[in-house]
Amino acid sequence: MIRYRKLGFVELNVSDLDRSEKFYSDIVGLQHVGKRRDGAVLFRCDKDHHSVVLNRKDGGGLKSVGWMLESAGEFENLHRRLKDAGVPFERVSPGECDARHIGLATRIVEPNTQATFEFYVPAKDDVTASFVHRHTKILQLGHVVFGTPQAKEARAFLRDVLNFRESDSIGEVIAFMRPFPNPFHHGIGIGQGAKRVLNHLNFMVSEIDDIGRAINRFKKHDVPVVWGPGKHPASSSVFLYFLEPDGVTLEYSFGMEEFSETDARPARAMTPGPDAIDTWGSFKDPRTGETGPLEAALIRPS
Secondary structure, eight states: OOOEEEEEEEEEEESOHHHHHHIIIIIIOOEEEEEOTTSOEEEESSSSSOSEEEEEOTTOEEEEEEEEESOTTHHHHHHHHHHHHTOOOEEOOHHHHHHTTOSSEEEEEOTTTOOEEEEEOOOTTOOOOOOOOSSSOEEEEEEEEEEETTHHHHHHHHHHTSOEEEEEEETTTEEEEEETTOOBSOSEEEEEOSSOEEEEEEEEESOHHHHHHHHHHHHHTTOOEEEEEEEETTTTEEEEEEEOTTSBEEEEEEOOOBOOSSSOOOOEEEOOSHHHHOTTOOOBOTTTTTBOOBOOOOOOOO
């Protein structure tokens, strides 16, 4: 089986790099790390070298998601499972890995969402550092959620090929899955939708006060709050959704159920309905999760 540490990084496309660099620093509260040789801007929200990367591209959206493996030994398991499933994969070149400040990496396009997934281990010479918060005590990247017409197939692929474990589902609406053995309720969500889209990107915060302060900060800076504050019963998280400059939905969340590696509770099949999504009954703006184009990488099979 494949073993993971966590959702390690997300690379986003943004239409105006200067505007988004300021937004993710001043409004979201990420720590600026620097620029890569290709001009991409790096940010940190935990002890890793970087957590979020901004790339210049018209239309914005998602470039890639990085899943941190437990060790380099997991690549053998990963490659075998991908070959057995007939999924093309590409070993990222040492030169590209070095330029992007990661160690070994393998890239695929997930067949059902068409999102680019990169499986990697950190570069050995990367020095860990404490995240210096601006105003929000972010703990780490929390999760990504995708919408796709092939939600059932995506759930099966994540489960049977990539060794993600299902924590809960709400009918056919959405399934919450965790990269085993990461303990948090979900690192990815797969929602049934008419189009393939990045529904949202989540940042976990350490205090509920971070949610309250964000509401007032967003009002001051005319940042659209599109859902919340509310509470998700599946994960027990308090949430707040808002839009970044290209219209992609971001989320702060406080609190989340954790699973043990062994003897974890079974996944629950929850009945769809407003209370299954938000027990506080907050208004959900129709812009929530509507904008998030996906860039499918050109895979050169290894």
